Amino acid sequence: MITYLLKSAIALGVFLAFYHLVLEREKMHQFNRFFLLFSIALSLVIPYISFEIVKEIPLDVTNQIAINQPIHIETAVEKTDYKLVFLWSLYAFVTLILAIRFGRNIINFRSKIKCNPSVDFKNSKLILVEEKILPHTFLNYIFINADDYNKQNIEAELYAHELVHVTQKHTLDILFVEFLKTVFWFNPIFLFYKKAIQLNHEFLADQEIVTIYKNVPFYQNLLLEKSSGNQTIYLASNLNYLVTKKRLIMMKKTTSKNVAFLKKIAALPIAVGLMFLLCVETIAQEIKTxxxxxxxxxxxxxxxxxxxxxxxxxxxxxxxxxxxxxxxxxxxxxxxxxxFLAKKSPDLKEYESFKNSNNYAVWIDGKHVSNSKLNEYQADHFVSYFNSFVYKNARSKRFPQSYQVTLFTAEGYDKAYGENQVxxxxxxxxxxxxxxxxxxxxxxxGKETTAVVNDIERQPEFPGGILEFYKFIGKNFKSPADKIEGKILVEFMIEKDGSLSEFQVVKDLGFGLGDEAIRVLKLSPKWNPGIQNGQPVRVLYTLPITIQSSKETK
Structure with missing residues (x-):
């Protein structure tokens, strides 16, 4: 919702600024009327429009060893967000008040139409009211003072002015923007749109009168005389609305066809630019190669x-x-x-821990050495290394240590991982x-063998062990929906450096659960990689997650 409101507000602001800076001063009022209404409609729709640009990212895919480890996630009903409830209640209350006000004003017009005498006048009806008012229009009704009508104190130009509002149905524009003001009352930009639309209506009516009567000075003086001291009528097209220097100047202004055409065309790149800014999304899509x-x-x-x-x-x-x-x-x-093994030297603290014979078994360039051998080297003498945890059932009398570390000198690394390796x-x-x-x-x-799924020297391990991995998933997994039970299945690759990649939902329950599982896995710290033949290997990990609903929490 916030994204929608933000995008629509940006579009509304850009279009309105373009109107005031480029279009308002030119004598092309019919186009301006269409532009203002179209700007509002497009701004309300534009957040729903989406164009996706897919950026393909190639990945290196190999068949690897799969491991199944189940994990259970219990979903709980989220606590009520009372702040959100309060805000929605406030919005509903204010909107209701404004809707009542909007409806009451329409009812007042209907009441005046029914309770006062009317006179047919061309394609409209004159409603004769007792109040001392200037002529104003609502739909196809023109409200005028009964005494002025009977004494013929209303000039023909004023009748013609209001008749333009009726013929061009200007009231519909005002009702449209007023309705939006009621729904989006928290967005003040609609108030400026209403003022711009009403002023443009006056430009349209003035243009028609000047064309018919061809007496601009008389009409200008008439407007100045009649408009002073009178109030604006809500929801109506009023003669006296914003009788300013803009209206008086606009009556004598001329706009060349070339200038009008260029300014109309200039609106197109504004709309296209907004669409590109607000609607185009770049999506990174992994392409298996x-x-x-x-x-x-x-x-x-x-x-x-x-x-x-x-x-x-x-x-x-x-x-x-x-x-x-x-x-x-x-x-x-x-x-x-x-x-392949990335180049990285151990830090001093880590290197010192490798010297502990009770915790680590040590290999240098693929050959087993005693831990004391490390005293002959410094940490930066090694250009790469990897260490791993050894499960109890995999330890032997010769290597009872909990961890094993393999370090590579520059020469040993080139021999094992260099470009000329065979x-x-x-x-x-x-x-x-x-x-x-x-x-x-x-x-x-040197010999021919066939592997099975669990035939790997050392399985990859989450830091702290598999129980810590279960705790990590359970702590970070947020169920997008309540009262869901079932199992989802997610596959991901544990790379040689321990990072996770190539996430894929094999089985999903819907409701965004698969996406949530991938989101949590992307937060995972690096694992200790799997080891095969003394070398780190990529391992395909299959993770079943069982979703169980728990009792509602208060």
């Missing part, structure tokens, strides 16, 4: 130059055996990517499957 891209073709060819790929069916029969260069694009989607000779076996997303892959240098 093949592992083989223009940037990594040569490096993958080199990395897998000594590797054979064997594709087997579900009966363990060999379908085909190929070199990397012989694989089709679809087959290459099943190939594990070239390993995978050790061996075979990668891939189980063919119609559903490429479910292919399970594991590579072991």
């Amino acid at each position: 093949d592992v083989k891209t223009e940037q990594n073709v040569s490096s993958l060819d080199k990395y897998y130059s000594k590797t054979a790929f064997v594709f087997k069916n579900k009966n363990n029969g060999i379908i085909v055996k190929k070199k990397y260069s012989e694989l089709t694009e679809q087959e290459k989607k099943s190939i594990p990517p070239q390993p 995978r050790n000779a061996g075979t990668i076996t891939i189980m063919a499957n119609e559903d490429a997303h479910k292919n399970k892959i594991r590579e072991t240098p």
